[in-house]
Amino acid sequence: xxxxxxxxxxxxxxxxxxxxxxxxxxxxxxxxxxxxxxxxxxxxxxxxxxxxxxxxxxxxxxxxxxxxxxxxxxxxxxxxxxxxxxxxxxxxxxxxxxxxxxxxxxxxxxxxxxxxxxxxxxxxxxxxxxxxxxxxxxxxxxxxxxxxxxxxxxxxxxxxxxxxxxxxxxxx
Amino acid sequence: xxxxxxxxxxxxxxxxxxxxxxxxxxxxxxxxxxxxxxxxxxxxxxxxxxxxxxxxxxxxxxxxxxxxxxxxxxxxxxxxxxxxxxxxxxxxxxxxxxxxxxxxxxxxxxxxxxxxxxxxx
Amino acid sequence: xxxxxxxxxxxxxxxxxxxxxxxxxxxxxxxxxxxxxxxxxxxxxxxxxxxxxxxxxxxxxxxxxxxxxxxxxxxxxxxxxxxxxxxxxxxxxxxxxxxxxxxxxxxxxxxxxxxxxxxxxxxxxxxxxxxxxxxxxxxxxxxxxxxxxxxxxxxxxxxxxxxxxxxxxxxxxxxxxxxxxxxxxxxxxxxxxxxxxxxxxxxxxxxxxxxxxxxxxxxxxxxxxxxxxxxxxxxxxxxxxxxxxxxxxxxxxxxxxxxxxxxxxxxxxxxxxxxxxxxxxxxxxxxxxxxxxxxxxxxxxxxxxxxxxxxxxxxxxxxxxxxxxxxxxxxxxxxxxxxxxxxxxxxxxxxxxxxxxxxxxxxxxxxxxxxxxxxxxxxxxxxxxxxxxxxxxxxxxxxxxxxxxxxxxxxxxxxxxxxxxxxxxxxxxxxxxxxxxxxxxxxxxxxxxxxxxxxxxxxxxxxxxxxxxxxxxxxxxxxxxxxxxxxxxxxxxxxxxxxxxxxxxxxxxxxxxxxxxxxxxxxxxxxxxxxxxxxxxxxxxxxxxxxxxxxxxxxxxxxxxxxxxxxxxxxxxxxxxxxxxxxxxxxxxxxxxxxxxxxxxxxxxxxxxxxxxxxxxxxxxxxxxxx
Numbered sequence: 001x002x003x004x005x006x007x008x009x010x011x012x013x014x015x016x017x018x019x020x021x022x023x024x025x026x027x028x029x030x031x032x033x034x035x036x037x038x039x040x041x042x043x044x045x046x047x048x049x050x051x052x053x054x055x056x057x058x059x060x061x062x063x064x065x066x067x068x069x070x071x072x073x074x075x076x077x078x079x080x081x082x083x084x085x086x087x088x089x090x091x092x093x094x095x096x097x098x099x100x101x102x103x104x105x106x107x108x109x110x111x112x113x114x115x116x117x118x119x120x121x122x123x124x125x126x127x128x129x130x131x132x133x134x135x136x137x138x139x140x141x142x143x144x145x146x147x148x149x150x151x152x153x154x155x156x157x158x159x160x161x162x163x164x165x166x167x168x169x170x171x172x
Numbered sequence: 173x174x175x176x177x178x179x180x181x182x183x184x185x186x187x188x189x190x191x192x193x194x195x196x197x198x199x200x201x202x203x204x205x206x207x208x209x210x211x212x213x214x215x216x217x218x219x220x221x222x223x224x225x226x227x228x229x230x231x232x233x234x235x236x237x238x239x240x241x242x243x244x245x246x247x248x249x250x251x252x253x254x255x256x257x258x259x260x261x262x263x264x265x266x267x268x269x270x271x272x273x274x275x276x277x278x279x280x281x282x283x284x285x286x287x288x289x290x291x292x293x
Numbered sequence: 294x295x296x297x298x299x300x301x302x303x304x305x306x307x308x309x310x311x312x313x314x315x316x317x318x319x320x321x322x323x324x325x326x327x328x329x330x331x332x333x334x335x336x337x338x339x340x341x342x343x344x345x346x347x348x349x350x351x352x353x354x355x356x357x358x359x360x361x362x363x364x365x366x367x368x369x370x371x372x373x374x375x376x377x378x379x380x381x382x383x384x385x386x387x388x389x390x391x392x393x394x395x396x397x398x399x400x401x402x403x404x405x406x407x408x409x410x411x412x413x414x415x416x417x418x419x420x421x422x423x424x425x426x427x428x429x430x431x432x433x434x435x436x437x438x439x440x441x442x443x444x445x446x447x448x449x450x451x452x453x454x455x456x457x458x459x460x461x462x463x464x465x466x467x468x469x470x471x472x473x474x475x476x477x478x479x480x481x482x483x484x485x486x487x488x489x490x491x492x493x494x495x496x497x498x499x500x501x502x503x504x505x506x507x508x509x510x511x512x513x514x515x516x517x518x519x520x521x522x523x524x525x526x527x528x529x530x531x532x533x534x535x536x537x538x539x540x541x542x543x544x545x546x547x548x549x550x551x552x553x554x555x556x557x558x559x560x561x562x563x564x565x566x567x568x569x570x571x572x573x574x575x576x577x578x579x580x581x582x583x584x585x586x587x588x589x590x591x592x593x594x595x596x597x598x599x600x601x602x603x604x605x606x607x608x609x610x611x612x613x614x615x616x617x618x619x620x621x622x623x624x625x626x627x628x629x630x631x632x633x634x635x636x637x638x639x640x641x642x643x644x645x646x647x648x649x650x651x652x653x654x655x656x657x658x659x660x661x662x663x664x665x666x667x668x669x670x671x672x673x674x675x676x677x678x679x680x681x682x683x684x685x686x687x688x689x690x691x692x693x694x695x696x697x698x699x700x701x702x703x704x705x706x707x708x709x710x711x712x713x714x715x716x717x718x719x720x721x722x723x724x725x726x727x728x729x730x731x732x733x734x735x736x737x738x739x740x741x742x743x744x745x746x747x748x749x750x751x752x753x754x755x756x757x758x759x760x761x762x763x764x765x766x767x768x769x770x771x772x773x774x775x776x777x778x779x780x781x782x783x784x785x786x787x788x789x790x791x792x793x794x795x796x797x798x799x800x801x802x803x804x805x806x807x808x809x810x811x812x813x814x815x816x817x818x819x820x821x822x823x824x825x826x827x828x829x830x831x832x833x834x835x836x837x838x839x840x841x842x843x844x845x846x847x848x849x850x851x852x853x854x855x856x857x858x859x860x861x862x863x864x865x866x867x868x869x870x871x872x873x874x875x876x877x878x879x880x881x882x883x884x885x886x887x888x889x890x891x892x893x894x895x896x897x898x899x900x901x902x903x904x905x906x907x908x909x910x911x912x913x914x915x916x917x918x919x920x
Contacts, residue, residue, distance in 0.1 A: 006623050010616065017612050023590045023668045024601040024608070035251065101220075127224045128231065134249035136207045136221050198792060205675050211535055213677075216528035218858075218875045218884065256677025263672050267662045271655045271684050278647050285643065 035134055039148045040067075043132045048099060048107070048121040060146050063092040064170045067142040068118075069135050071102040072110035077139045080157035081114045087163060088117035093170050099123040100130055100138050143169065200229055200242055203256050213256065295358050299349040299440035303430065305342035306397065309335050310426045317420040326412050328404075332419070336401045343397040347381075347390055350439050354381045360446040363387060363439040369452035371822045379463030385587060385603070386439035388466055393433065395470050396426045399478040399503070409491075409499040417485030418478070425477055432606050455823065455850045455857055461521035465514060472511025473544040473579035479503050479551075480576035483569045484618065487625040493565040497558035500572065504555060505911045507575075508548040512904040515541050520897060527860045527873045529792070529888045531896075534681045536591040539660045540582030543653050547575040550649035552907075553642045563639055565627050567646060573618045578653070580611050590664050641699030648692045655684050686737060689780060693744035696773050697751045716754050720747040733788055742784055748777035768913060772906025779899035782892045791889040796882050803885070809833045810872075810887055823850040828874050828883065830861075843872040869893045 044053040059065045068084060070077040088095050097118035099107045104123075111121075124130050133142060134153075143152040143166060151169060154162055201215035206222045214222045214229075225246075232242050246254050258264045312335050320329060350363070354377045359365040367384045368377055382391045400422040407415060433439070456462075479500040486496045518541065519531040532538060551571035557564045585591050588604025659676045667673050724743040733739055752774035759767050793805050802811040814829035826847045833840040843861040850857070863870040871888040 003623075006619060010619055013615055013619075017608065017615075019665050019668055020584075020590070020608055021605075023664050024588060024604045026590060026664070026667055035249070038248070126227065127220075128228050131224060131228045131246075131249060134251075136250065198794075203677070203679055205677065211533070212528070216530075251673060253673040253675050256675050257679030257683075258674045258676055263666060263670060264662075264674055267658065267666075267674075267676065267680075268684075270658050271651075274654045274658075275651055275688075278651060282643060282647060 033153060036150050036153055038150055040142070040144055040150060041132050042148075043129065045096075045098065045122045045129060046124065048104070048123045054120065054122075056148065059094075059096075059144065059148060062094040063146055064151075065094045065096060065144050066166070067096050067098060067133060067144070069098045069100045069124075069130055069133075069138045069140045071100045071138055072106040073102065074138050076157040078110075078114070080139055080159075081117075083158040083160065083163050084117040085115050087158075087166060088119075090167065090170055093166070094119045096120045096122060098130065100135075101125065101127045196239065197226075197230055197233055200233075200239055201226060203243070204229075204246065205254050205256055207250060207254060295349055295353045295356075296361050296440045296442045299346050299353070299361075300438075302342045302346035302349060303434065303440070306339055306346060306393070307427070307430045307434070309339035309342060310397075310423045310430065313339065313423045314420060314427065317416040317423070320416050321413060321420075326410065328412055328416060332416070333404065336404050336419075339397055340401045343394050347394050350387060350390060351378060351381050354378060357450065359448070359450050360442055360444070361439070362441045362443045365443055365447055365450050367450070367452075369450040369822070372452070372458070373821065375460070376458045376463065380457075382466050383457050383463075385600075386433070386437045388470075389429065389433050389437050390439055391467065391470055392474050393426060393429050395474040396422065396429060396477055399475050400426065403478050403482070403503070407499055409495055411489060411491045411495070413489040414482075414485050414491045414496075414499075417489050418482045421481035421484050422478060425481065428610055432610070436602060436606055452822075452850075455848065455855050456525060459521055459525050461517050461524070465517045465521060468510050468517055469514035469541055472507050472509075472514050472548075473541070473575070473582065475503065475507035475510065476544060476548065476572075476575040476579055479507075479572045483572035484621050487569060487621055487627065490625070493558060493562060493568075493627065496565075497555045497568060501555050501559060502911060504548065504552050504572075505907050508545075508552055509904050509907040509911070511541070511545050511548055512900065512907070515545060516897065516900045516904075523893065524860065524862065527858045527886075529790075529860070529871050529886075529890055531893075532678075534656075534659065534676075534678045536660050537586050539656050540585050543582060543656055544575050544578040546649045546653040546656070547571055547578055550646040551575060553645050553649075557639050557642050561639075564643070567643075569622070569627065571646075573622075577611070577615060577618070580607065580614060584608055584611055585660065591660070638699070641695060644695050645692075645699070648688065648695075651688065652685060656681070659684075686741065690740050690744050693741070693748050693777065693780065696776065697744070697748045700755070700769060700773070716751050717747070720750045723750065731785075731788060738784055738788070741780065745777045745781040745784070749774060749781065752777060766913070768906040768910035770906075771909060772903050775899050775901070775903030775906065779896060779903060782896045782899055786890060786892045786896060789889075789891045793885075793887045795885055795887075796877065797885050798882055803887075805887070807835050808887070808889070809835060810885070812883070812885075823848045825849070826876070830872055830885075832863075832870055832872070832887070841870055843870065845872045845874045847874065847876060864894055866894055867891060 040056060042055060042057045044055055046053050066084075066087060070081075084095065084097075087093060095118045097116075097120070099122065101124070107123075137155070139157050141152075141154040141158055141162075142150055143154075144150055152166070198215060202213050204214040204225060206212045206214050206217040206219060206225075208219055208221045209217045212222075214225045229242060232245065237245070243255055243257075243259070247259065252259060252261070252264075258267060260268055313332060316329070316332050316335065320332070350361075352358075353361050353364050354368055355374065357364065357368060357370045357377070359368075363384065363386050367387070368380045372380065380387075382388045400419060403422070404415065404419055409415060482496070482500050482503075486493075515538075518538070522533070523529070523531040551568065554564045554567045554571060558568050584604060584607040587600075588607060589601060590604065659680055663674055663676055720743070724739075724746050727742060727746065728739060733742070752770050755770045756767060756774070758764075759770060791805075791807075793803075793808075795803050797803055797810075797812045799812050799815050802809060804810075809832070811831045811833075812828065813831050816827045816829070818825045818827065826849075827844050828846075830843045830845070831840055832843055841863045843863055845861040846859040848857045848859060849855075858873050858875055860871055860873045862872075868889060868891045871890055873886045874883045876883055
């Protein structure tokens, strides 16, 4: 074999090994962060208290909106709830809570015990509507702007860092 | 002769047993990855997420969506990772193209290794 | 105590390995043809220490000695004895110790059993093999020590995943390790052959048995893994193109190519460079596979608990291995300038090699692409069964065709054989019968079916001819027949598999097109380390009025807390009836998955037939040598 072939092969292997080395630091657990920057779909969401629905298109009236998917049976949702209460105090940020695969009574009790931070309370009894938002587990929180563009996706409970991050984004 | 007959009977037996019925729903669900499981399709998983997706896919089929539309919908919401058959996009171009390139390169390489045949009459 | 004893034996192994490296290196300069008995003695000691260390770990598991971290993390006193034993290699550290043992075993066996008289070849092989052994020993001692202690000693272990408590899975790793870890010996031998410049034919003869043995165990190891997946995982499939499965398949492709190339090299001078490269490539793919599985860069059902530090070590080792091999090949490259005639046996074997390398490439691309894409661009995509099936299936057709027509060509000849013969006519007839019975519309599948029938018919004819001529060379015929049958049954199974998914309560009946399924009874049982809910179902076939009883289970294990769904499978030669059930929470409704899978046992038997050819060739060789 000519010398050049050896060099080509060595270079190709080197590149491969470098990338494999870098891969060792990859985030293993999948998340849907890819979707940041896309717009959420315009769908009908069922309201919690009544039989009515509202369309996410109406959220363009808000400067910023948070969609939070939660349930009374979900431990981490309980943990993050105080952070949602904190966020509810921000003026130009509206909170939509989507009660996910839950019993209405349990949900009401949860809110009564922990406070209701939501401007609009919605429900998704069978969890199918949440698929429209790319939700695959709860709690999950999506921050959108007035053009319905996804600014941030939080998978798992919100912590203080996330709250501060949201504050910063919303203040601009 | 006997062997051929035996084979025939065998085939008749299979035919009378059962015939495959892969319907569209199953086909799609087998092409979707269960996001909360480790390496299972939505079709094979009984997790909460999988059950929801199964239900959503069934609804979409009833609404008249075809296979491609359903895959597009789900990959828009969950990313391409949910599709076990990687769609042909800019980032998967190499993935689909490289095997065929590899095969062609191999044939060329072999061509140099093998003499042209002498035709004997 | 066991911990200290184990470490002592490991150090013994390390010491003897270092000695062997030192001695063989010194011996390279000595120009005679005798390997000093010192080397043999040290090799025996090395084997003794290595096996002893393994037995110490084994004993620790049997006695449930939780002072060892490894035993604590992976075992439990309630585990049945058989699974305590198999738990020894069912984890990262223990399996690494098994790796080392096989490396050492093959090293000793090579030294004692190889009939090749070239001294420098033998000791160079030993040298390289021991360099591998040292590397893994250092890895074990610094990063993955199965003998590390825990204080205070816990009273009970954390238990082993119940899905891993299965006889097939217990023997699956040892079988595979003899396969791809065993390939280390011809890796070392290839490098040794280059440097010692031994005659190419004698090299082929020297490594042929090793290649046969490792190929056989790799084939059977993969088979057992698939059988386990089919019976245990409950989805009714047997191959998912999961990265870990792919990691065992990739070395297999190279081994198969190597095996065929040795067939050429052992009889005539030719393909020497191929054989060297393939020998090096097999073990390289084995190490790559281990890297992929243990580093944590891949997402899979099968992965060991992963750790990037392990990944780094294995990757570094892989880098050194690959570049050293490239360097040695460059410096000592064999001078060969052969061209082969198109219609000679060599050409067909080169073509086979090409297919194997191509399949290897596709599987490697499919497995690595998501990882590389993620690292480079951050976007995540999945590459699943549809990709592999779409790309690989069409290439089965030329492969099957070449397998059918290739072997009938003579060595170095140049005639175009006539394709029209009885076999072809018969195959077409059989295929047409099949087609009219099955009525499969997919053109590609029909082509594959035809060519597999063609291969099957041809090999059966060849078998008959061999039998008439009392020719004992049937290993190729048996293996190719096995392969043809395998492809045929895989596709028939795919076409005729039936699946129904429905909800049922106790006492209810479900009617499908051809079957009636009645939920007859429900039982709860408490067994040693789990509670089980058993469902009894009567499945009757409407067409032939047969009835089977199936009993799927839901098992709840307590240490660790796991729920598994055990499939109930009624197997006969031609068809499997497969049932799994799961409970819909807070209801008395069960979700039932009912499947009929034809020809499963024939698929397994085809693979066994395929591997049988290898066994026959191994023993045939021995007979040939004795004469």
